Amino acid sequence: MIPFLDLKSINLRQREAFHAAFDRVLDSGWLILGKETETFEREFAQYCGARHAVGVANGLEALHLVLRAWGIGPGDEVLVPSNTYIATWLAVTYTGAKPVPVEPDEGTYNIDPARVAAAITPRTRAIVAVHLYGQTAQMESLMALARRHGLKVLEDAAQAHGARINGRRAGSLGDAAGFSFYPGKNLGALGDAGAVTTNDDALADQLRVLRNYGSRLKYHNEIIGYNSRLDELQSAFLREKLPLLDADNAHRAEIAAYYNRELKGIEGLILPAVASGCDPVWHLYVIRHHQRDRVANALAQASIGTMIHYPIPPHAQPAYRSLEIPVGAMPIAERIHEQVLSLPIGPTMSVADADTVVRALRAAI
Ligand SMILES: *Cc1c(COP(=O)(O)O)cnc(C)c1O
Numbered sequence: 001m002i003p004f005l006d007l008k009s010i011n012l013r014q015r016e017a018f019h020a021a022f023d024r025v026l027d028s029g030w031l032i033l034g035k036e037t038e039t040f041e042r043e044f045a046q047y048c049g050a051r052h053a054v055g056v057a058n059g060l061e062a063l064h065l066v067l068r069a070w071g072i073g074p075g076d077e078v079l080v081p082s083n084t085y086i087a088t089w090l091a092v093t094y095t096g097a098k099p100v101p102v103e104p105d106e107g108t109y110n111i112d113p114a115r116v117a118a119a120i121t122p123r124t125r126a127i128v129a130v131h132l133y134g135q136t137a138q139m140e141s142l143m144a145l146a147r148r149h150g151l152k153v154l155e156d157a158a159q160a161h162g163a164r165i166n167g168r169r170a171g172s173l174g175d176a177a178g179f180s181f182y183p184g185k186n187l188g189a190l191g192d193a194g195a196v197t198t199n200d201d202a203l204a205d206q207l208r209v210l211r212n213y214g215s216r217l218k219y220h221n222e223i224i225g226y227n228s229r230l231d232e233l234q235s236a237f238l239r240e241k242l243p244l245l246d247a248d249n250a251h252r253a254e255i256a257a258y259y260n261r262e263l264k265g266i267e268g269l270i271l272p273a274v275a276s277g278c279d280p281v282w283h284l285y286v287i288r289h290h291q292r293d294r295v296a297n298a299l300a301q302a303s304i305g306t307m308i309h310y311p312i313p314p315h316a317q318p319a320y321r322s323l324e325i326p327v328g329a330m331p332i333a334e335r336i337h338e339q340v341l342s343l344p345i346g347p348t349m350s351v352a353d354a355d356t357v358v359r360a361l362r363a364a365i
Pocket residue numbers: 058059060061084085087088130156158159179180181182192193194
Protein backbone atom coordinates (compact mmCIF):
# COMPACT_ATOMS: atom_id res chain seq x y z
CA MET A 1 0.00 0.00 0.00
CA ILE A 2 1.57 3.29 -1.11
CA PRO A 3 -0.48 6.31 -0.05
CA PHE A 4 -0.63 9.38 -2.27
CA LEU A 5 0.77 11.46 0.62
CA ASP A 6 1.49 10.09 4.08
CA LEU A 7 0.74 13.19 6.18
CA LYS A 8 0.71 11.24 9.39
CA SER A 9 4.27 9.99 9.00
CA ILE A 10 5.40 13.46 7.91
CA ASN A 11 4.14 15.05 11.12
CA LEU A 12 5.03 12.20 13.47
CA ARG A 13 8.70 12.88 12.72
CA GLN A 14 8.31 15.97 14.93
CA ARG A 15 6.01 14.74 17.69
CA GLU A 16 8.23 15.99 20.54
CA ALA A 17 8.93 19.32 18.85
CA PHE A 18 5.18 19.92 18.39
CA HIS A 19 4.47 19.04 22.01
CA ALA A 20 7.16 21.49 23.12
CA ALA A 21 5.74 24.16 20.81
CA PHE A 22 2.28 23.57 22.25
CA ASP A 23 3.61 23.93 25.81
CA ARG A 24 5.42 27.12 24.85
CA VAL A 25 2.17 28.68 23.61
CA LEU A 26 0.09 27.36 26.51
CA ASP A 27 2.61 28.68 29.03
CA SER A 28 2.72 32.07 27.33
CA GLY A 29 -1.03 32.53 27.83
CA TRP A 30 -1.18 34.38 24.49
CA LEU A 31 -3.08 32.77 21.60
CA ILE A 32 -3.65 35.31 18.79
CA LEU A 33 -1.21 37.83 17.23
CA GLY A 34 1.71 37.41 19.57
CA LYS A 35 5.38 36.51 19.61
CA GLU A 36 5.12 33.14 17.82
CA THR A 37 3.36 34.67 14.81
CA GLU A 38 5.70 37.67 14.72
CA THR A 39 8.72 35.39 14.84
CA PHE A 40 7.38 33.01 12.23
CA GLU A 41 6.62 35.97 9.96
CA ARG A 42 10.22 37.15 10.28
CA GLU A 43 11.64 33.68 9.69
CA PHE A 44 9.40 32.95 6.70
CA ALA A 45 10.07 36.35 5.07
CA GLN A 46 13.79 35.74 5.41
CA TYR A 47 13.43 32.25 3.97
CA CYS A 48 11.63 33.61 0.90
CA GLY A 49 13.98 36.56 0.49
CA ALA A 50 11.15 39.06 0.99
CA ARG A 51 11.03 42.09 3.33
CA HIS A 52 7.72 41.14 4.95
CA ALA A 53 5.51 38.17 5.71
CA VAL A 54 2.03 38.70 7.11
CA GLY A 55 0.30 35.65 8.60
CA VAL A 56 -3.34 35.13 7.67
CA ALA A 57 -6.00 32.46 8.13
CA ASN A 58 -5.34 30.43 4.95
CA GLY A 59 -4.04 30.63 1.39
CA LEU A 60 -7.30 31.81 -0.14
CA GLU A 61 -7.42 34.73 2.30
CA ALA A 62 -3.79 35.58 1.56
CA LEU A 63 -4.69 36.05 -2.13
CA HIS A 64 -7.99 37.79 -1.39
CA LEU A 65 -6.57 40.32 1.08
CA VAL A 66 -3.79 41.37 -1.31
CA LEU A 67 -6.29 42.04 -4.13
CA ARG A 68 -8.45 43.98 -1.62
CA ALA A 69 -5.47 46.00 -0.43
CA TRP A 70 -4.72 46.92 -4.03
CA GLY A 71 -8.25 48.31 -4.30
CA ILE A 72 -9.35 45.83 -6.94
CA GLY A 73 -13.12 45.57 -7.16
CA PRO A 74 -16.25 45.63 -9.32
CA GLY A 75 -15.59 46.55 -12.97
CA ASP A 76 -11.99 45.31 -12.79
CA GLU A 77 -10.55 42.27 -14.53
CA VAL A 78 -7.85 40.02 -13.10
CA LEU A 79 -6.03 37.53 -15.33
CA VAL A 80 -5.87 34.02 -13.84
CA PRO A 81 -4.73 30.64 -15.17
CA SER A 82 -7.48 28.54 -16.78
CA ASN A 83 -6.03 25.40 -15.14
CA THR A 84 -5.60 26.30 -11.48
CA TYR A 85 -7.25 25.30 -8.22
CA ILE A 86 -10.51 27.21 -7.78
CA ALA A 87 -9.13 29.23 -4.83
CA THR A 88 -7.16 31.42 -7.27
CA TRP A 89 -10.41 32.43 -8.98
CA LEU A 90 -12.41 32.76 -5.73
CA ALA A 91 -9.95 35.33 -4.38
CA VAL A 92 -10.73 37.51 -7.41
CA THR A 93 -14.47 36.90 -7.21
CA TYR A 94 -14.58 37.94 -3.52
CA THR A 95 -13.40 41.44 -4.48
CA GLY A 96 -16.21 41.86 -7.03
CA ALA A 97 -13.71 41.82 -9.92
CA LYS A 98 -13.96 39.36 -12.80
CA PRO A 99 -11.51 36.46 -13.14
CA VAL A 100 -10.41 36.27 -16.79
CA PRO A 101 -8.87 32.89 -17.62
CA VAL A 102 -5.67 32.63 -19.65
CA GLU A 103 -4.47 29.32 -21.04
CA PRO A 104 -1.19 27.74 -19.87
CA ASP A 105 1.93 26.55 -21.59
CA GLU A 106 1.21 22.89 -22.21
CA GLY A 107 4.69 21.75 -21.17
CA THR A 108 5.00 23.41 -17.75
CA TYR A 109 1.26 23.94 -17.08
CA ASN A 110 2.03 27.50 -15.98
CA ILE A 111 0.31 30.58 -17.40
CA ASP A 112 1.63 31.53 -20.85
CA PRO A 113 3.00 35.12 -20.92
CA ALA A 114 2.20 35.53 -24.64
CA ARG A 115 -1.44 34.66 -23.99
CA VAL A 116 -1.44 36.96 -20.95
CA ALA A 117 -0.35 39.83 -23.21
CA ALA A 118 -3.19 39.07 -25.60
CA ALA A 119 -5.78 39.05 -22.79
CA ILE A 120 -4.99 42.51 -21.37
CA THR A 121 -7.83 45.04 -21.75
CA PRO A 122 -8.30 48.59 -20.37
CA ARG A 123 -10.09 46.97 -17.39
CA THR A 124 -7.23 44.63 -16.47
CA ARG A 125 -5.70 45.48 -13.08
CA ALA A 126 -3.63 42.48 -12.09
CA ILE A 127 -2.24 39.06 -13.02
CA VAL A 128 -2.32 36.12 -10.63
CA ALA A 129 0.65 33.91 -11.51
CA VAL A 130 0.18 30.46 -9.99
CA HIS A 131 3.37 28.43 -9.46
CA LEU A 132 1.48 25.25 -10.31
CA TYR A 133 2.61 21.88 -8.96
CA GLY A 134 5.66 23.58 -7.38
CA GLN A 135 7.32 25.18 -10.43
CA THR A 136 7.48 28.97 -10.65
CA ALA A 137 5.69 30.69 -13.51
CA GLN A 138 7.68 32.75 -16.05
CA MET A 139 7.96 35.67 -13.65
CA GLU A 140 10.47 37.81 -15.56
CA SER A 141 8.25 37.98 -18.65
CA LEU A 142 5.14 38.52 -16.55
CA MET A 143 6.72 41.32 -14.49
CA ALA A 144 8.03 43.08 -17.60
CA LEU A 145 4.59 42.85 -19.21
CA ALA A 146 2.89 44.08 -16.04
CA ARG A 147 5.23 47.07 -15.74
CA ARG A 148 4.51 48.08 -19.36
CA HIS A 149 0.76 48.01 -18.71
CA GLY A 150 0.70 49.31 -15.11
CA LEU A 151 -0.56 46.01 -13.68
CA LYS A 152 0.16 44.28 -10.37
CA VAL A 153 1.43 40.71 -10.24
CA LEU A 154 0.33 38.44 -7.41
CA GLU A 155 2.12 35.11 -7.04
CA ASP A 156 -0.11 32.23 -5.95
CA ALA A 157 2.70 30.37 -4.22
CA ALA A 158 0.45 27.91 -2.36
CA GLN A 159 2.25 24.97 -4.01
CA ALA A 160 5.73 26.45 -4.22
CA HIS A 161 7.36 27.06 -0.80
CA GLY A 162 11.07 27.24 -1.59
CA ALA A 163 10.77 26.99 -5.39
CA ARG A 164 13.35 29.06 -7.27
CA ILE A 165 13.79 30.69 -10.63
CA ASN A 166 17.28 31.90 -11.50
CA GLY A 167 18.18 31.48 -7.84
CA ARG A 168 15.35 33.65 -6.45
CA ARG A 169 12.63 32.14 -4.36
CA ALA A 170 8.87 32.14 -4.84
CA GLY A 171 7.45 34.86 -2.64
CA SER A 172 10.06 37.41 -3.72
CA LEU A 173 9.30 37.50 -7.45
CA GLY A 174 6.06 39.47 -7.84
CA ASP A 175 4.50 42.52 -6.15
CA ALA A 176 3.19 40.16 -3.47
CA ALA A 177 2.69 36.43 -2.96
CA GLY A 178 0.03 34.35 -1.24
CA PHE A 179 1.11 31.16 0.54
CA SER A 180 -1.04 28.39 1.99
CA PHE A 181 0.09 26.23 4.90
CA TYR A 182 -2.78 23.78 4.45
CA PRO A 183 -1.52 20.47 5.93
CA GLY A 184 -0.80 18.83 2.55
CA LYS A 185 1.36 21.67 1.16
CA ASN A 186 5.17 21.48 1.13
CA LEU A 187 5.16 23.59 4.31
CA GLY A 188 1.98 22.55 6.09
CA ALA A 189 0.56 23.49 9.49
CA LEU A 190 -1.50 21.19 11.73
CA GLY A 191 -4.62 22.99 10.53
CA ASP A 192 -5.43 25.92 8.26
CA ALA A 193 -2.91 28.74 7.90
CA GLY A 194 -1.53 31.14 5.29
CA ALA A 195 0.71 34.16 4.72
CA VAL A 196 1.44 36.98 2.31
CA THR A 197 5.01 37.93 1.46
CA THR A 198 5.94 41.26 -0.12
CA ASN A 199 8.71 43.83 -0.39
CA ASP A 200 6.13 46.63 -0.24
CA ASP A 201 6.12 48.25 3.24
CA ALA A 202 2.79 50.02 2.73
CA LEU A 203 1.08 46.85 1.49
CA ALA A 204 2.35 44.84 4.48
CA ASP A 205 1.06 47.52 6.82
CA GLN A 206 -2.35 47.56 5.10
CA LEU A 207 -2.60 43.75 5.30
CA ARG A 208 -1.94 43.82 9.06
CA VAL A 209 -4.90 46.17 9.42
CA LEU A 210 -7.15 44.26 6.99
CA ARG A 211 -6.59 40.87 8.66
CA ASN A 212 -7.55 42.24 12.07
CA TYR A 213 -10.98 43.89 11.70
CA GLY A 214 -9.52 46.95 9.98
CA SER A 215 -7.95 47.83 13.29
CA ARG A 216 -4.49 48.95 14.34
CA LEU A 217 -5.52 49.80 17.88
CA LYS A 218 -8.05 47.56 19.64
CA TYR A 219 -11.65 48.84 19.19
CA HIS A 220 -10.55 51.54 16.71
CA ASN A 221 -11.56 50.49 13.19
CA GLU A 222 -10.11 52.46 10.30
CA ILE A 223 -11.56 50.42 7.45
CA ILE A 224 -13.95 47.52 6.84
CA GLY A 225 -11.63 44.68 7.71
CA TYR A 226 -11.75 40.92 8.14
CA ASN A 227 -10.97 38.36 10.77
CA SER A 228 -8.20 36.47 8.97
CA ARG A 229 -5.35 35.82 11.35
CA LEU A 230 -2.69 33.16 11.71
CA ASP A 231 -2.87 31.97 15.34
CA GLU A 232 -0.01 31.47 17.79
CA LEU A 233 -0.32 27.69 17.94
CA GLN A 234 -0.12 27.18 14.16
CA SER A 235 2.74 29.71 14.00
CA ALA A 236 4.63 27.76 16.67
CA PHE A 237 4.13 24.50 14.73
CA LEU A 238 5.20 26.17 11.47
CA ARG A 239 8.36 27.46 13.16
CA GLU A 240 9.24 23.85 13.98
CA LYS A 241 8.58 22.74 10.40
CA LEU A 242 10.27 25.53 8.43
CA PRO A 243 13.84 24.29 9.19
CA LEU A 244 12.93 20.94 7.55
CA LEU A 245 11.54 22.48 4.36
CA ASP A 246 14.72 22.51 2.26
CA ALA A 247 15.59 18.90 3.12
CA ASP A 248 12.00 17.83 2.47
CA ASN A 249 12.00 19.59 -0.90
CA ALA A 250 15.34 17.97 -1.76
CA HIS A 251 13.84 14.57 -0.98
CA ARG A 252 10.86 15.32 -3.22
CA ALA A 253 13.31 16.30 -5.98
CA GLU A 254 15.06 12.96 -5.55
CA ILE A 255 11.77 11.06 -6.00
CA ALA A 256 10.92 13.26 -9.01
CA ALA A 257 14.34 12.58 -10.57
CA TYR A 258 13.77 8.86 -10.09
CA TYR A 259 10.38 9.05 -11.80
CA ASN A 260 11.87 11.19 -14.60
CA ARG A 261 14.62 8.68 -15.25
CA GLU A 262 12.56 5.49 -14.95
CA LEU A 263 9.44 6.66 -16.79
CA LYS A 264 11.23 8.26 -19.73
CA GLY A 265 10.30 6.91 -23.14
CA ILE A 266 7.12 5.07 -22.17
CA GLU A 267 4.77 5.32 -25.12
CA GLY A 268 1.91 7.75 -24.60
CA LEU A 269 3.14 8.99 -21.23
CA ILE A 270 3.89 12.72 -20.90
CA LEU A 271 6.26 13.64 -18.07
CA PRO A 272 6.49 17.07 -16.38
CA ALA A 273 8.68 19.65 -18.16
CA VAL A 274 10.94 22.02 -16.24
CA ALA A 275 11.56 25.44 -17.78
CA SER A 276 15.15 26.68 -17.96
CA GLY A 277 16.28 28.46 -14.78
CA CYS A 278 13.52 26.80 -12.73
CA ASP A 279 14.12 24.78 -9.58
CA PRO A 280 10.73 23.26 -8.75
CA VAL A 281 9.82 21.89 -5.31
CA TRP A 282 7.64 19.08 -6.69
CA HIS A 283 4.53 19.73 -4.63
CA LEU A 284 3.01 17.32 -7.15
CA TYR A 285 4.49 14.98 -9.73
CA VAL A 286 1.97 15.12 -12.55
CA ILE A 287 2.00 12.81 -15.57
CA ARG A 288 -0.40 12.78 -18.51
CA HIS A 289 -1.93 9.92 -20.42
CA HIS A 290 -4.84 9.85 -22.88
CA GLN A 291 -6.33 6.90 -20.93
CA ARG A 292 -5.81 8.51 -17.54
CA ASP A 293 -8.76 6.85 -15.80
CA ARG A 294 -7.71 3.39 -16.91
CA VAL A 295 -4.15 4.02 -15.68
CA ALA A 296 -5.40 5.40 -12.35
CA ASN A 297 -7.63 2.35 -11.86
CA ALA A 298 -4.74 -0.01 -12.57
CA LEU A 299 -2.61 1.78 -9.97
CA ALA A 300 -5.47 1.64 -7.48
CA GLN A 301 -5.68 -2.13 -8.07
CA ALA A 302 -2.00 -2.29 -7.14
CA SER A 303 -2.80 -0.33 -3.90
CA ILE A 304 -1.09 2.85 -5.12
CA GLY A 305 -2.78 6.13 -4.27
CA THR A 306 -3.06 8.76 -6.99
CA MET A 307 -5.01 11.99 -7.31
CA ILE A 308 -6.18 14.28 -10.11
CA HIS A 309 -5.19 17.95 -9.96
CA TYR A 310 -7.76 18.85 -11.05
CA PRO A 311 -10.66 16.89 -12.52
CA ILE A 312 -12.76 19.93 -13.55
CA PRO A 313 -11.38 23.35 -14.58
CA PRO A 314 -12.88 26.36 -12.74
CA HIS A 315 -14.77 27.68 -15.79
CA ALA A 316 -16.64 24.35 -16.08
CA GLN A 317 -17.68 24.34 -12.41
CA PRO A 318 -21.34 25.08 -11.60
CA ALA A 319 -20.06 27.82 -9.26
CA TYR A 320 -18.82 29.80 -12.28
CA ARG A 321 -21.80 29.26 -14.59
CA SER A 322 -22.53 32.98 -14.41
CA LEU A 323 -19.29 33.79 -16.26
CA GLU A 324 -20.81 32.00 -19.28
CA ILE A 325 -17.52 30.56 -20.51
CA PRO A 326 -18.64 27.69 -22.75
CA VAL A 327 -17.16 24.23 -22.59
CA GLY A 328 -14.56 24.12 -25.39
CA ALA A 329 -13.48 27.71 -24.83
CA MET A 330 -10.41 26.68 -22.82
CA PRO A 331 -9.22 23.67 -24.84
CA ILE A 332 -5.77 23.39 -23.26
CA ALA A 333 -7.10 23.45 -19.71
CA GLU A 334 -9.87 21.02 -20.63
CA ARG A 335 -7.40 18.60 -22.21
CA ILE A 336 -5.06 18.85 -19.23
CA HIS A 337 -7.87 18.16 -16.80
CA GLU A 338 -8.89 15.05 -18.75
CA GLN A 339 -5.37 13.62 -18.88
CA VAL A 340 -3.42 14.53 -15.73
CA LEU A 341 -2.62 12.12 -12.94
CA SER A 342 -0.58 12.91 -9.82
CA LEU A 343 1.71 10.13 -8.62
CA PRO A 344 2.68 9.64 -4.96
CA ILE A 345 5.47 11.97 -3.84
CA GLY A 346 6.45 13.32 -0.44
CA PRO A 347 9.23 13.86 2.07
CA THR A 348 8.81 10.47 3.77
CA MET A 349 8.29 8.38 0.65
CA SER A 350 11.15 5.97 -0.11
CA VAL A 351 12.83 5.46 -3.47
CA ALA A 352 11.83 1.79 -3.10
CA ASP A 353 8.19 2.92 -3.03
CA ALA A 354 8.79 5.10 -6.10
CA ASP A 355 10.17 1.99 -7.78
CA THR A 356 6.97 0.07 -6.94
CA VAL A 357 4.98 2.91 -8.54
CA VAL A 358 7.18 2.80 -11.64
CA ARG A 359 6.70 -0.96 -12.05
CA ALA A 360 2.94 -0.75 -11.60
CA LEU A 361 2.77 2.10 -14.09
CA ARG A 362 4.83 0.22 -16.67
CA ALA A 363 2.55 -2.80 -16.26
CA ALA A 364 -0.55 -0.61 -16.62
CA ILE A 365 0.52 1.09 -19.86
C1 LIG B 1 -4.07 25.22 -1.68
C2 LIG B 1 -4.16 26.27 -2.70
C3 LIG B 1 -4.79 27.50 -2.44
C4 LIG B 1 -5.62 27.77 -1.22
O1 LIG B 1 -5.01 27.59 0.01
P1 LIG B 1 -5.91 27.30 1.30
O2 LIG B 1 -4.96 27.45 2.43
O3 LIG B 1 -6.47 25.93 1.17
O4 LIG B 1 -6.99 28.34 1.34
C5 LIG B 1 -4.72 28.49 -3.40
N1 LIG B 1 -4.12 28.27 -4.59
C6 LIG B 1 -3.52 27.10 -4.88
C7 LIG B 1 -2.86 26.95 -6.20
C8 LIG B 1 -3.55 26.05 -3.96
O5 LIG B 1 -2.98 24.88 -4.27
